[in-house]
């Protein structure tokens with residue numbers, strides 16, 4: 001649980017330092033290039049105007065009240081704000097809540113009227129939402145916010161000298177990880193608030209083992225203000241600094257309160273059977289025995305080392321693997337399968353984690369380097385086969401736990417790359433006996449593919465966020481699964497007394513986690529409520545049986561009001577919905593449909609905002625369309641993050657060249673030292689690459705076997721090696737053939753020769769001339785350009801770059817631009833011609849490159865995965881001297897991966913020769 005309470009037009013993203021209306025914030029965001037002073041000035045003016053108003057909003061109170069009853073957390077965030085101005089204005093409420101929580105209620109009280117959000121089926125809410133969006137409103141209230149949270153924002157128009165009360169409620173079942181529960185509250189009030197508090201009451205009949213409180217903003221003077229009272233079965237935590245105590249310094253406006261307030265705790269575990277609570281017709285069973293020996297494990301690390309992993313990700317993976325291998329227990333067995341399009345392995349079977357073997361593996365890990373494509377299918381298969389063969393040959397202990405940990409940062413793009421078939425292959429090979437855990441590294445993985453594949457195989461998927469702490473994230477995940485205690489667990493309850501049971505079979509129990517089963521009682525006679533737990537442990541089977549007794553909450557907490565109410569029922573509903581949502585992702589179509597229908601029905605009945613439901617908030621002004629609060633899935637979060645990264649990528653584009661891309665027909669050209677540029681106006685984007693080779697080489701640029709059109713170009717080098725040692729090559733001569741029309745052109749930096757109607761005609765660059773033949777039309781602009789039109793429709797422009805005649809190194813050269821290619825056939829090829837057809841590519845994973853203003857990224861094109869660099873090349877059509885910058889994705893190594901084949905495949909033996 002968590003929250004950020006802010007009122008007034010607080011800009012939370014962009015510039016965190018000022019209060020801005022969101023439009024001005026957007027302007028600031030793009031104000032990164034030279035042409036942007038105008039926007040900045042406007043933003044500043046608008047800021048001044050705005051802050052006069054902001055002073056007129058007073059956040060009166062901000063409160064977070066959390067009640068935990070047996071791990072079930074119910075949190076209410078309340079904020080009251082006053083519009084002190086003499087005119088009406090928008091007041092907004094921005095809070096963050098954990099992504100694992102479901103919103104259950106939201107209300108606004110305005111002038112004595114209460115407006116309450118309603119949970120509806122998402123599809124129905126979406127219709128209202130789409131109507132709202134089409135009328136120009138942005139109606140979505142929930143966005144992803146960081147790794148753990150999502151942000152709920154709503155704003156409402158409040159009359160002069162009026163106040164508004166916002167109340168948001170959410171619930172979640174706290175999940176035990178690494179031996180503790182966590183209550184996370186995010187508070188970002190921006191300014192000191194008259195009444196501020198965070199209060200948590202934790203009721204745990206099992207007994208509280210410890211409670212820790214920490215927050216990044218708790219300075220030495222704030223720390224003593226955290227009150228913590230822990231008795232055997234109850235903990236009370238409160239933090240309510242006064243307005244003065246919140247201030248950064250006496251008399252300043254800023255607040256110290258800004259960040260995550262975290263409460264960690266655990267409960268006592270006296271009973272091996274666990275703890276069973278029966279309240280109001282529902283029961284819940286928590287099972288996490290404290291002193292079981294660990295079961296040895298056999299783990300195969302299947303590690304993606306494809307090209308996209310190169311750099312930081314690979315380094316972090318190596319570091320994490322080193323820590324993990326060092327932590328293996330001696331009785332564990334392990335294997336390493338690094339893969340790209342080739343599947344490697346440290347050894348051909350699993351090896352015991354002895355000191356010597358681990359030391360050997362550590363050296364091996366040092367030498368895993370990134371390169372190539374991603375063959376997930378064969379890599380996982382290799383891991384499975386190793387495990388199977390070792391089992392068959394009894395090379396691993398009989399009582400031990402098999403698992404595969406797959407780490408990947410991309411999509412399968414070689415070998416079997418059909419996702420459904422990979423899932424099918426893996427599932428049938430694993431045969432329900434081995435657990436598969438999938439770690440999706442970064443934003444370019446297909447998370448749902450991994451999620452489904454691990455759910456089908458007794459495991460789970462996790463996202464690893466690309467950041468400086470990725471090593472720790474990987475280690476943290478490993479620690480969670482490092483110590484299996486039991487496998488094949490069954491928790492059984494009297495059939496006659498219980499129905500609507502949540503999942504009661506579990507493939508495994510890991511040390512530090514907890515198993516929770518809930519159900520409905522059909523019979524209030526609890527005299528003989530026997531509970532059995534079976535599982536396979538180390539050496540022996542695990543078997544406990546016990547009688548569960550109802551705990552009388554009123555007797556346990558006599559001084560409390562009856563606050564607990566229906567918590568067991570809501571806990572049961574929460575758990576059931578979560579499990580149904582998981583089921584709705586795997587299995588046969590009708591099973592999925594049934595699980596979805598059931599989850600939806602329960603979410604509506606218990607008023608939970610889940611991926612199947614939405615909360616519809618109707619604002620007081622009936623002219624406004626309703627607002628919708630959704631629950632984001634992990635895929636939606638990933639998409640949002642990806643979009644945010646793309647938005648950043650656009651900022652790298654210099655402002656002055658934005659207009660450049662407004663033309664609508666694509667232009668393909670080669671100019672300079674030869675840089676090839678493929679413009680894609682419908683994507684507002686361009687691709688570029690260089691082709692370097694020995695001076696004198698002739699390349700084919702365009703070949704159309706159907707129309708018989710051919711364009712070849714020859715490169716030339718500098719006169720001598722320039723001081724920087726880089727020999728530039730340029731195109732200096734082009735040959736153009738129109739076979740069916742019997743026409744040829746030979747264009748060089750010296751002159752232009754045309755063969756038409758049986759004779760050669762020579763033109764000079766120093767002329768301004770036009771020749772209009774039956775099929776070929778030429779237009780020479782003196783010392784500047786030649787436009788060639790073949791049979792009215794295929795149009796090229798050749799630019800002449802004249803260098804100062806006494807230039808010590810450079811020579812004159814030519815640029816070649818395709819202006820109109822639409823009459824060429826679809827079989828057109830060549831270094832430029834292959835791009836006359838639409839090309840499909842995707843660029844993701846923007847990251848710092850060698851040069852700060854030229855970030856690297858990953859490009860998926862033609863089934864390949866390339867590292868590309870954001871850069872600029874020049875188009876000289878309008879300004880033959882200086883050119884205009886074209887931002888583009890640069891493909892390295894002579895365009896390898898983007899062009900079909902290799903650059904050398906386009907070399908021809910003569911100016912009019914075909915490949």
Ligand SMILES: *[C@@H]1O[C@H](CO)[C@@H](O)[C@H](O)[C@H]1NC(C)=O
Pocket residue numbers: 086087
């Ligand atoms: C509202 O307040 C502004 C200054 O805050 C003042 O200039 C204006 O006259 C006031 N209007 C009314 C109707 O009181």
Ligand SMILES: *[C@@H]1O[C@H](CO)[C@@H](O)[C@H](O)[C@H]1NC(C)=O
Pocket residue numbers: 104105106107114116167607
């Ligand atoms: C939601 O909040 C409103 C206003 O606080 C309250 O009247 C209503 O009972 C709540 N609904 C639920 C389902 O808790």
Ligand SMILES: *[C@@H]1O[C@H](CO)[C@@H](O)[C@H](O)[C@H]1NC(C)=O
Pocket residue numbers: 060080082162163
């Ligand atoms: C909100 O406004 C109402 C009516 O003006 C007033 O009674 C109440 O005290 C105000 N609440 C706060 C917290 O200022």
Ligand SMILES: *[C@@H]1O[C@H](CO)[C@@H](O)[C@H](O)[C@H]1NC(C)=O
Pocket residue numbers: 178179292293294483511512
């Ligand atoms: C389980 O974790 C606890 C700490 O949370 C630790 O003390 C204990 O030794 C662990 N048990 C095993 C078998 O790893």
Ligand SMILES: *[C@@H]1O[C@H](CO)[C@@H](O)[C@H](O)[C@H]1NC(C)=O
Pocket residue numbers: 590591594
């Ligand atoms: C799905 O629900 C229908 C109707 O309730 C039922 O007949 C069918 O057996 C269910 N299918 C599965 C796979 O549970």
Ligand SMILES: *[C@@H]1O[C@H](CO)[C@@H](O)[C@H](O)[C@H]1NC(C)=O
Pocket residue numbers: 658661681682683684
């Ligand atoms: C390309 O950018 C321009 C201005 O930046 C914008 O108007 C246009 O909609 C964009 N086109 C596409 C396809 O994104």
Ligand SMILES: *[C@@H]1O[C@H](CO)[C@@H](O)[C@H](O)[C@H]1NC(C)=O
Pocket residue numbers: 691692693694892893894903904
């Ligand atoms: C491009 O190809 C040429 C000739 O094959 C080679 O000499 C050159 O090194 C290549 N350049 C790059 C960047 O791969």
